[in-house]
Amino acid sequence: MNPITTFLSCDWGTSSFRLRLVKREGLAVLAEASSKEGNAATAALWNEAKQPPEQRLDFYLAIVQKHLQKLQEEVKTSLEGVPVVISGMASSTIGMAELPYKPLPMAVDGSDLQTKTFEATVDFKHPVLLISGVKSNDDVMRGEEVQLVGCHFENTAEQQLFLHPGTHAKHVLVQHGQAVSLKTYMTGELFSLFSKKSILAASVEEGGQLQDASNRHWFEKGVRASQEANLLHNAFLVRTNDLFRRASKQENYFYLSGLLIGSECQDLLKALPASIVLAGEDVLINHYHAALGVLGIVGLCPLQTKNAVEVTLNGQLAVLKHNAA
Amino acid sequence: MNPITTFLSCDWGTSSFRLRLVKREGLAVLAEASSKEGNAATAALWNEAKQPPEQRLDFYLAIVQKHLQKLQEEVKTSLEGVPVVISGMASSTIGMAELPYKPLPMAVDGSDLQTKTFEATVDFKHPVLLISGVKSNDDVMRGEEVQLVGCHFENTAEQQLFLHPGTHAKHVLVQHGQAVSLKTYMTGELFSLFSKKSILAASVEEGGQLQDASNRHWFEKGVRASQEANLLHNAFLVRTNDLFRRASKQENYFYLSGLLIGSECQDLLKALPASIVLAGEDVLINHYHAALGVLGIVGLCPLQTKNAVEVTLNGQLAVLKHNAA
Structure with missing residues (x-):
């Protein structure tokens, strides 16, 4: 070769x-x-x-x-x-x-x-x-720095956001061709802890698609709840949703997902970037896209989505070229 | 007998x-x-x-x-x-x-x-x-309803808060001799999940007292941080505090505690009750008292503390008397 x-x-x-x-x-x-x-x-x-x-x-x-x-x-x-x-x-x-x-x-x-x-x-x-x-x-x-490179950000004076969902989601602000700030959110790990290791484990069940109308409904309900009340309280409602038979365990899984992603993305409303590049696994991208829609962010700033593999390869090749003797 | x-x-x-x-x-x-x-x-x-x-x-x-x-x-x-x-x-x-x-x-x-x-x-x-x-x-x-009974709330028109810290902390509002609203916060369980089951486990260590000046400093720092930024992001700083050698693992334990209790108690600032009765285990009562101090709530509304055992016995006896044939 x-x-x-x-x-x-x-x-x-x-x-x-x-x-x-x-x-x-x-x-x-x-x-x-x-x-x-x-x-x-x-x-x-x-x-x-x-x-x-x-x-x-x-x-x-x-x-x-x-x-x-x-x-x-x-x-x-x-x-x-x-x-x-x-x-x-x-x-x-x-x-x-x-x-x-x-x-x-x-x-x-x-x-x-x-x-x-x-x-x-x-x-x-x-x-x-x-x-x-x-x-x-x-x-x-x-790891995410390479994916950021792979997104090919333009050199502009406006603040652009690189948002990489995951176990430890990353929000990186880009300006004038430079990454200037970085914030990690434990969204993915907390979702896993809550849904597998907490009292909520018995009230959620993985499976189904976000596209299903009822799952989507509960996901969006979770995103909205995240803007209205405290995460430490909202999370407990995953249990009472099940106890009071208001949501199926599968719907509850999407509710919990909406709560956590909504909590993370709430920060974007406080300091809205000029544009957002969402880069990651397809399933997560879909969830974040839906959450940003509920929060009204999709209408407020341009949003691009990129696949994790594509931006990783892209970024690694760029760094390789810079380091070619 | x-x-x-x-x-x-x-x-x-x-x-x-x-x-x-x-x-x-x-x-x-x-x-x-x-x-x-x-x-x-x-x-x-x-x-x-x-x-x-x-x-x-x-x-x-x-x-x-x-x-x-x-x-x-x-x-x-x-x-x-x-x-x-x-x-x-x-x-x-x-x-x-x-x-x-x-x-x-x-x-x-x-x-x-x-x-x-x-x-x-x-x-x-x-x-x-x-x-x-x-x-x-x-x-x-x-269980907490009995402890609430054991607190002997007066019949007043003002909203009084019964705050019971724990695995699933309870906030119950009392008015006119009636408990009228109830909110659970997963504060204690999340502290346990974060400090034992998450990536943060390697960055915290139990031990020491809140009274120690450095632990108190990091606890208060956590409470303040909880008011300024997102819990999902703040929690990750427990890892970087350790990675960057800014806090000892023990101090970090108090920082995490401050973050979570501060997040829970933030809700009180949004709707301040006329008075608060804190009832629970002594160690938790001390932490909550300190957090309410940092948030300025101690100066804004009268605060009573009660021991969990005392209010449980008190409440059970009251219910027993009501049910004596």
Whole structure:
């Protein structure tokens, strides 16, 4: 495979590992492998192995190598020399090599991100580009900075918002081609805690689509409730909705989702950006789009949606080009 | 023991069981027993036992009987005929007998609560008074209604607040001698989820006292932050406080506590009652008192604090007197 026209994209999160062989032109994915070998699980294995610290990098790269092998067999061509770009938690304390965070502001073209290059070796025949995260005075992200780069923000004086939903949703403000502020919201994690580990677990049930009229109704009810009363109180109504047989457990699941996403997005009403780019998993994008609709934000500022994979590949390639010797 | 001058107080929650032999005059506790045999654990045992439904009451009373026996041995006197007053989750679907909720309004002297009397039998030689919970249009409580009765609210035209901190904190408004509205806040449960089950678990550590200057500082910082920004975002700062070495894990524990209690109590500023009675465990009372101080509420409306045990005994005795044949 030609190392000039392709690259290997590695999206290495806390709980998952993803490797894709990508054609630079048009970002076509030629082959793909994924597993649950996230950085948390890998760090646990590494700690158990009790090997000397200088072997840490090789230990982590062996996992990449294993998946690379699968891709190679799939495309029936040697991938030797094709560069691997890694973003996400791989640059954190639990990752293959810890890199410091790039402090804000950061250029949204990806030109000043903190990166480290590892040359190809006999054991791992690919140059590796590891991309680090970004910090503000009191907040951090790792992985989303690459997705932000992949959104191709224009250089304008107006404040544009990059909104990345997820376990720890990120709101990044962009101005004059620079990311200037960063806020994390624990929306996804709290949804999971409430719906799986709290007293509300017995009152919600996953399943069904937001498009279903009754689910949509309860989702929107949740978004509206989030603007009217306290989250700590509203959340308990998930239990009484069920106790008083007002909502089915499935409808209640959407109500809880609306409550949490509505709470997060309420902040946008307080300081409305000039435009919003929503980038993430399709299901989440749909939920956020619906919530922004209920809040009237869709009518107030232009909204673009982007798929998480597309912006990750886009962003990684941009950073790779900046770091090409 | 004289059944006219004493009673047995049973406070039977979801996860704990408490039985006290109490002198009616002055509410002196003569003997006490407690265990982890809460209604959840008892219901699980009952379901496993697969006995006919008509034996449910006896199954539950056997637990009371076991603890009664201990008290009897302690005071070296027969307790035969001494009435048992039970409040809490024992009147719920997971309890000994399900009783419907009393809908609001409810008289704060305890005269119109939903109760059920079980006569003494050969196996259980005590009359039993089971007290049910209270509901509003969209909220519920079981156990706190008795504590509210135990606070002895006066009959005034002004709105007084009964605030009971806990896993599911309760705010009950009292007016003209009637409880007229009820709101539950999941403050205690969310604190537990965040500090034990979330990404924040690694950044907090229990221990130390609120009185310690640095803990108090971080608690108050949390309360103030709760008024300025979104809980879903503020909570993530518990992680970055630790990551950036700004607070110790113990200080962070108090910061998180301040964030959550501050969020809950923010609602009081929006609709300030004429006075507040804080009733609950001493440690929680101290935290809430401190939070109400930071919010300026202490200076704005009179605040009384009451101990949970005292108001439970007081309230149970009042209901017992109303139900004496």
